[in-house]
Amino acid sequence: MSFERVRALTFDVFGTVVDWRTSVIRECEAFGKQYGIAADWASFVDDWRYDGYMGGISRVRKGELPFMTADELHRQKLAALLAERGITGVPGEAVVELNRAWHRLDPWPDAVEGLERLRQHRIVSTLSNGNVALLVNMARYAGLRWDCVLSADITGAFKPDPECYLAGARLLGLEPGAVMMVAAHKRDLQAAQEAGLRAAFVPRPSEAGPDRDVDLEPDPAFDVVAIDFHDLATQLEAVAPTATNG
Amino acid sequence: MSFERVRALTFDVFGTVVDWRTSVIRECEAFGKQYGIAADWASFVDDWRYDGYMGGISRVRKGELPFMTADELHRQKLAALLAERGITGVPGEAVVELNRAWHRLDPWPDAVEGLERLRQHRIVSTLSNGNVALLVNMARYAGLRWDCVLSADITGAFKPDPECYLAGARLLGLEPGAVMMVAAHKRDLQAAQEAGLRAAFVPRPSEAGPDRDVDLEPDPAFDVVAIDFHDLATQLEAVAPTATNG
Incomplete structure (x- = not known):
């Protein structure tokens, strides 16, 4: 060659x-500890990544969603995951910060x-x-x-x-x-x-x-x-x- | 504040x-030396910059030219300047390389x-x-x-x-x-x-x-x-x- x-x-x-996986699981665990939330964070992060981000990109590519950034895809899926798993009462600021786990x-x-x-x-x-x-x-x-x-x-x-x-x-x-x-x-x-x-x-x-x-x-x-x-x-x-x- | x-x-x-000015004049002088061309390289470079590049951007912004990159604006003006000043017989490769002076x-x-x-x-x-x-x-x-x-x-x-x-x-x-x-x-x-x-x-x-x-x-x-x-x-x-x- x-x-x-x-x-x-x-x-x-x-x-x-x-x-990404080890890093985001660690951030989610810290978030859970801070707000007293018990969850299977590994499965939470896998859903966030595979269903939210990668699934979201597929939907954008098929024209089912408008173009949006990774940050936006992450944010939408994070809101959905928190709701699905009955995680409530967390300050909006903390959710924004958790979404930024993907920057670290x-x-x-x-x-x-x-x-x-x-x-x-x-x-x-x-x-x-x-x-x-x-x-x-x-x-x-x-x-x-x-x-x-x-x-x-x-x-x-x-x-x-x-x-x-x-x-x-x-x-x-x-x-x-x-x-x-x-x-x-x-x-x-x-x-x-x-x-x-x-x-x-x-x-x-x-x-x-x-x-x-x-x-x-x-x-x-x-x-x-x-x-x-x-x-x-x-x-x-x-x-x-x-x-x-x- | x-x-x-x-x-x-x-x-x-x-x-x-x-x-840019000192750098590009220096490259033009080396080009002139290599190909035996005497010219006022400072005025050549000023025309390249002010008339070619900045003038080109103004024309793109007014819709008189299609959008093009700085490299393309530089290339078009370089060809025009060489022709105007009667500089001929330089290998095309050397002209491409001179245009790249703006990268150095x-x-x-x-x-x-x-x-x-x-x-x-x-x-x-x-x-x-x-x-x-x-x-x-x-x-x-x-x-x-x-x-x-x-x-x-x-x-x-x-x-x-x-x-x-x-x-x-x-x-x-x-x-x-x-x-x-x-x-x-x-x-x-x-x-x-x-x-x-x-x-x-x-x-x-x-x-x-x-x-x-x-x-x-x-x-x-x-x-x-x-x-x-x-x-x-x-x-x-x-x-x-x-x-x-x-």
Whole structure:
């Protein structure tokens, strides 16, 4: 494989760069303690993520909901979950703050240093369905250094719509083939490849917790399979880029 | 003045953060030397900037030209300038590379460290009429650390259109009043204030070279007047922000 042409790496964020599940469960537990609420917070967070956020994105993509940001999708689902589970009497301010748990996600142990290594040779950018405000706050919280924050509220399209990947490349001044998508999720990478981008698969075995099946099998259809961002940097450093963008 | 509510600083870039004129003249001189072309490069660069780029933006804003990026405006004007001045026989590749001079602009001496200080307490973002690719390459070249790169090709509107400032605030998850525009140019700041943002004036006396009048007078209409980014950091550090965004 030849990666000389790859000038930018665009990253999926939730699950690929940060451990959303552990981080948000911890914030929910602290919230429960503060307001005297007992709940199965792991299942609460899984519903919030899979049904609320990912289900919400599917509905936006099908035209069943208007375009809205990740923050808005999170907020709507949080209100619904609190009502369903009979959690009442919490100050509105505290609910707003709980929604902001998604802005304070811990990076995987290799993420901060791995990104720093990858940045030496190539542009590193987010390409996330999260919104700019969320991603900027998360980067400041987690110490992630991005050259650029690109997201669905900038491209106007959620992944896996091809337009999200193509707009990302266009904004970076690059042909799609000069951009490599990095993700822990095969569907994201397959869609990126269909749009003409390159793909690096970095499986994150503990992302979804112990009870959910996740496809972690290496797949030769992807340009790179790496165990973490250090491994990705090592594999890509073997081939430095030649061209400039813009 | 109270700045507790100011959570993000958005920066004009050309002239405010980087010394475009000295940098691009230097690149043009090297280009002239390589291809044996004698020219008044200072006036060439001034035409490129003021007539080509700024004139081009005015024409886009009046609807006389379709929306295009700074790179495209620069490219069109460069071709016209070369033709007007009878400069021919240069390889196309070299012209493309010369256009990229605008991606390699030196920061003012206080910019890198000053931004780092300002980043400790507040989000720092570009809000430039330059395009994302140009701004990302410039940041990597100059060592500028931005939390976020916002620009006309993201907001869909050139400054001083109010929509450019408002879209910037919206993407950062902030009310306009929680964002402070930082610029060396009064018109940019006046438009930002009319859109509801705060304004910090940082005059850059040598931006436009020795022969062009620039309005450097402090103006009490602006929330802050600072001599450089260190001074701006010192004035703002006196009042740390209280709220969070998003």
